[in-house]
Amino acid sequence: MLKNFWYAVEFGHAVDRRPRKVTCLGQDFVIWRRRDGRVACLSDLCVHRGGALSMGTLAGDSIACPYHGWEYEPDGRCVKIPANPPGRGIPLKARVDAYPVVERYGMVWAFLGDLPEEERPPIPHIPQHEDPAFRAVYWETTVDANYERTLENVVDAAHTPFVHGTAFGNPDRPEIPDYEITGDDWHAEADILLSPPLPKGLWGALARRRPRAEHVVVSNGWYLPNIVKLHVRLPFGDLVLYDYNIPLGQDRTLVKIVGYRNFFTGKWADGNAVKRIGKIFEQDRPVVENQRPELLPFDLSAELHIRSDALQVAYRRRRRQLMDRGWWVGGDDIVTGDVPRREATVIPS
Numbered sequence: 192m193l194k195n196f197w198y199a200v201e202f203g204h205a206v207d208r209r210p211r212k213v214t215c216l217g218q219d220f221v222i223w224r225r226r227d228g229r230v231a232c233l234s235d236l237c238v239h240r241g242g243a244l245s246m247g248t249l250a251g252d253s254i255a256c257p258y259h260g261w262e263y264e265p266d267g268r269c270v271k272i273p274a275n276p277p278g279r280g281i282p283l284k285a286r287v288d289a290y291p292v293v294e295r296y297g298m299v300w301a302f303l304g305d306l307p308e309e310e311r312p313p314i315p316h317i318p319q320h321e322d323p324a325f326r327a328v329y330w331e332t333t334v335d336a337n338y339e340r341t342l343e344n345v346v347d348a349a350h351t352p353f354v355h356g357t358a359f360g361n362p363d364r365p366e367i368p369d370y371e372i373t374g375d376d377w378h379a380e381a382d383i384l385l386s387p388p389l390p391k392g393l394w395g396a397l398a399r400r401r402p403r404a405e406h407v408v409v410s411n412g413w414y415l416p417n418i419v420k421l422h423v424r425l426p427f428g429d430l431v432l433y434d435y436n437i438p439l440g441q442d443r444t445l446v447k448i449v450g451y452r453n454f455f456t457g458k459w460a461d462g463n464a465v466k467r468i469g470k471i472f473e474q475d476r477p478v479v480e481n482q483r484p485e486l487l488p489f490d491l492s493a494e495l496h497i498r499s500d501a502l503q504v505a506y507r508r509r510r511r512q513l514m515d516r517g518w519w520v521g522g523d524d525i526v527t528g529d530v531p532r533r534e535a536t537v538i539p540s
């Protein structure tokens with residue numbers, strides 16, 4: 192798993208004045224909304240006896256541990272130890288790791304790593320979130336698979352005729368025309384021509400009566416560390432899915448999907464949009480949960496690649512470089528927060 196990135200750990204709308212546990216890179220964190228609307232993120236582990244702060248209560252902007260009531264500020268400092276008689280000081284070591292937080296594009300992002308602000312990789316730009324022509328739906332599930340397997344699955348256009356043959360894949364047109372990759376150090380994407388099947392029933396009959404583009408262009412790409420964008424350019428509008436593959440641990444992934452569409456933008460169509468995302472994902476689930484080895488190989492030559500896998504190969508190359516740079520954490524490695532800590536590690540959105 193890659194450290195030194197901003198990780199979207201929760202939907203913004205799910206974070207309120209109640210402490211909430213989130214997990215990423217195999218570590219637990221507690222997040223909560225402060226009185227001024229900003230979000231705080233601390234390690235969920237109380238330094239006293241390991242109580243889970245996420246089971247605690249808020250006192251103003253501080254969080255009180257459920258076990259002995261120690262209170263921590265959003266910057267991680269302990270400011271109250273109830274068992275101490277009045278006048279006794281707070282030990283300097285009484286603090287937990289605090290993580291920088293930004294709320295953007297409907298997500299709460301925590302920086303998990305040890306880079307100073309100016310060296311941190313960017314949060315991807317999601318223009319649809321600010322475009323009033325688009326409407327968003329939010330969906331999530333957990334998967335018993337490694338996050339890089341689930342990420343590559345969404346980048347992979349060639350699986351659709353086989354895994355999604357009953358949804359949008361076309362078993363009669365499985366070939367993927369060569370595509371060109373654009374991008375930078377943190378992102379790669381390509382326009383891929385797909386040939387989806389004609390719709391069935393009345394819609395199909397209508398579609399057959401007028402000249403119709405044979406192909407649908409899908410702009411598909413990844414953003415490090417764990418996001419896939421799938422922009423499907425349909426004849427009647429755009430469907431843009433952002434798929435966040437959050438590594439709960441090495442073999443378990445929280446998949447959050449935000450689906451933007453600029454057609455059928457009424458609330459009435461939300462249920463259908465969500466249902467469709469869920470249905471398609473359930474077709475992927477058994478495949479990714481049974482891939483072996485569970486973890487994406489570190490060695491580029493460990494699996495066989497063909498031309499249409501170029502986007503995934505680009506991902507594996509880039510991740511290999513960052514691994515060599517020491518950004519890889521796995522197993523029991525701990526991602527340290529801002530140490531030495533700066534004042535106010537919570538950045539306003």
Ligand code: FES
Nearest residue numbers: 237239240242256
């Ligand atoms: Fe948290 Fe004792 S374990 S206050």
Ligand code: CO
Nearest residue numbers: 344345354475
């Ligand atoms: Co799929």
